[in-house]
Amino acid sequence: MSNISFITFGCTLNFSDTELMMGLLAKAGHKIVDDVSSADLVVVNSCTVKSMAESKLFKALRELSAKGKKIVVAGCVAQAEQSYVDTKLSAHSVIGTKQLNKIVHVVEETLLGNVVKMLNPGKNERLGMPKIRCNSIIGIIPVSEGCLGNCTYCKARFARGKLVSYDPEQIVAQVIADVQDGCKEIWLTSQDCGAYGKDIGTDIVTLLRAVLEVKGDFKVRLGMMNPNFALEYLDDLIELYEKNKGKLFWFIHVPSQSGNDRILSLMKRKYTSEDFLKVCSTFRHELPEITIATDIICGFPSETKEEFSDSLELVRTVKPDVLNKSRFWPRPGTEAAAMKGQLHGRETNERSRQLKEVFEKTAKERNKIWEGWTGEIIIDEKGKVGMSESWIGKNYAYRPVALKGKYSMGQKVMVKVKKVHVHYLEGRVI
Numbered sequence: 001m002s003n004i005s006f007i008t009f010g011c012t013l014n015f016s017d018t019e020l021m022m023g024l025l026a027k028a029g030h031k032i033v034d035d036v037s038s039a040d041l042v043v044v045n046s047c048t049v050k051s052m053a054e055s056k057l058f059k060a061l062r063e064l065s066a067k068g069k070k071i072v073v074a075g076c077v078a079q080a081e082q083s084y085v086d087t088k089l090s091a092h093s094v095i096g097t098k099q100l101n102k103i104v105h106v107v108e109e110t111l112l113g114n115v116v117k118m119l120n121p122g123k124n125e126r127l128g129m130p131k132i133r134c135n136s137i138i139g140i141i142p143v144s145e146g147c148l149g150n151c152t153y154c155k156a157r158f159a160r161g162k163l164v165s166y167d168p169e170q171i172v173a174q175v176i177a178d179v180q181d182g183c184k185e186i187w188l189t190s191q192d193c194g195a196y197g198k199d200i201g202t203d204i205v206t207l208l209r210a211v212l213e214v215k216g217d218f219k220v221r222l223g224m225m226n227p228n229f230a231l232e233y234l235d236d237l238i239e240l241y242e243k244n245k246g247k248l249f250w251f252i253h254v255p256s257q258s259g260n261d262r263i264l265s266l267m268k269r270k271y272t273s274e275d276f277l278k279v280c281s282t283f284r285h286e287l288p289e290i291t292i293a294t295d296i297i298c299g300f301p302s303e304t305k306e307e308f309s310d311s312l313e314l315v316r317t318v319k320p321d322v323l324n325k326s327r328f329w330p331r332p333g334t335e336a337a338a339m340k341g342q343l344h345g346r347e348t349n350e351r352s353r354q355l356k357e358v359f360e361k362t363a364k365e366r367n368k369i370w371e372g373w374t375g376e377i378i379i380d381e382k383g384k385v386g387m388s389e390s391w392i393g394k395n396y397a398y399r400p401v402a403l404k405g406k407y408s409m410g411q412k413v414m415v416k417v418k419k420v421h422v423h424y425l426e427g428r429v430i
Contacts, residue, residue: 001029002111005039008134009056010047012189012223014075016126016140018045021074021103023130028104032132039069041111043103046075048155051329061092070110074103076159078119081332085117094119097145097159101125127170128177137380137410138185139178143171143207147191148198149226152268152335153297153328160191165200172210179216184378184410185394186211187221194229204229205236212244219246219378221398224253228271230279238286250287251398253322254279255295259314260307263300266339273314280318289369289397293322298355299348300328302341308351312358319362321399327352360422367420370399374430377401379411392424401427 004025008018021043022032033039044060047053057077064071072093078084079096093110095103096119109116126142133139144165147157175186188211190196196204204225211220230237230252241248256276258264264272276294283290296311315323327348330337375395383390383402391407392400393415401415402424415427 001031002040002107003033003038004030004107005033005036005042006045007036007042007060008045009053010045010049010075012140012187013142013145013191014045014047015134016142016189017074017097017100018043019131019133019140020100020126020129021045022132024101024103025107026132027130028108030104030107036064036069037067041070041072041107043072043074043107046073046077048076048080048159048331050326051331058088065091072103072106072110074100076156079159080155081158082119085119091115093117096120098161101129127166127174133183135380135409137183137378138187139175139181139183140187140189141171141174141178142166142190143188143193143196143204143223144190148195149192149270150268152266152339153300153331155331155334156191158333163192163195163199165195165197165202167200168197168202168207168210171207172214175211175214176216179214179218182410184218185221185380186218187223189223191224192226192229193223194225194233203233205233205240208240208248212240212247219249219396220244221249221251222253224255226270227254227256227276227279230254231271231275234279234282238283241283241287241290245396249394249398250290250396251293252283252290253293255324256311256314256318257295257297258300258303258307259296259310259312260303263303263307266302267297267300267336273310277314277317280320291321291397291399292318293324294318294320295324295326296355297326297328298351299343301330301336301339301343303343308354312354315355315358316362319366320359321363321366323355323359323363325352325355325359363422364420367399367422367425370417370425371420372417373425374414374416376412377415377427379403379407379409379413393427400424403427403429405429 046057074095078094093116095106099118106116146161146163377393379393381392416430417425419426
């Protein structure tokens with residue numbers, strides 16, 4: 001059989017898609033290789049959230065084509081912008097987000113020299129399928145696909161569609177299987193974990209309770225949840241975090257996108273800045289060490305400097321531990337792309353710089369609560385390139401602690417934090 005390599009862009013759900021496709025190809029007898037140069041074919045799993053992510057796809061395609069590689073384009077780009085199929089992607093085979101279980105057919109036809117296009121909606125079998133993990137100790141489990149939103153700036157919803165929640169029993173069975181296979185972390189992921197179950201008569205709290213009852217030595221990380229749903233389940237969620245401190249990472253990803261209500265309304269977000277603040281302040285009051293991650297868009301159409309200053313003030317107030325900042329990019333086909341008041345790139349870039357400056361100041365201040373902390377971490381990541389003896393582990397609040405020395409994935413280590421940085425803590429073994 002053939003050597004197949006993968007290049008993956010985008011979110012955790014995309015990486016879950018890659019794991020599934022690799023598993024199906026390996027089951028069919030193909031060899032999955034890390035080195036693109038040794039591959040007979042490369043699957044590029046694309047992301048359409050930002051223009052920059054889409055640009056990375058086309059850059060990768062140019063480089064791979066120059067090397068004579070056979071290519072299959074997967075992921076959200078072609079699914080969301082099907083006009084590309086006969087234009088920018090005409091020379092390549094394409095498989096959409098709804099056809100993952102057809103990856104073996106698409107790859108094998110492409111290896112024979114045929115160009116295959118497979119984008120029709122289908123039933124995505126996601127659970128209980130063979131997979132090869134991108135990280136050997138992390139089980140990425142999608143709980144749903146699609147969302148209940150209609151955000152004016154989002155193109156990913158064109159690719160993923162409306163909410164489809166997966167069967168809770170199948171999700172729990174997947175958790176059990178992954179834990180038995182050696183996973184030390186279980187990541188529950190989707191476009192919006194808070195929306196889980198609203199189409200099948202259940203909810204994320206009920207699912208979490210069932211997952212946390214699974215026996216084994218592992219921790220659960222809950223994926224992104226929009227503030228309107230976090231507010232709906234606020235008391236139950238806090239109770240779950242408090243009662244399961246050793247098993248549920250004290251981590252929550254709640255995107256704000258803006259600190260100004262007029263802009264949130266233009267975005268068609270289903271909450272106010274006050275709602276977001278209530279979620280964060282309640283979590284911080286009840287669970288002071290919890291890691292809060294959020295997202296903010298800089299320079300949404302017609303956003304004034306005064307309105308953007310509300311986002312800066314939001315960061316100063318909440319002091320998020322993790323901030324995903326984005327300059328606004330008009331994504332073709334979205335409502336926001338046609339809005340009046342598009343800001344110049346110089347202005348969105350300047351606002352991004354200001355946001356970075358405010359965040360880095362508040363994040364480092366916030367990290368001071370961890371100075372001198374001692375406790376257990378799970379090694380789950382190799383250090384940066386060029387630091388061969390550096391490893392990263394996560395504590396109970398999912399804070400990354402960097403260590404020097406030789407460790408192994410999944411190893412538990414007792415550490416003391418000796419220094420704090422903006423994005424991580426620096427520790428030593430005790």
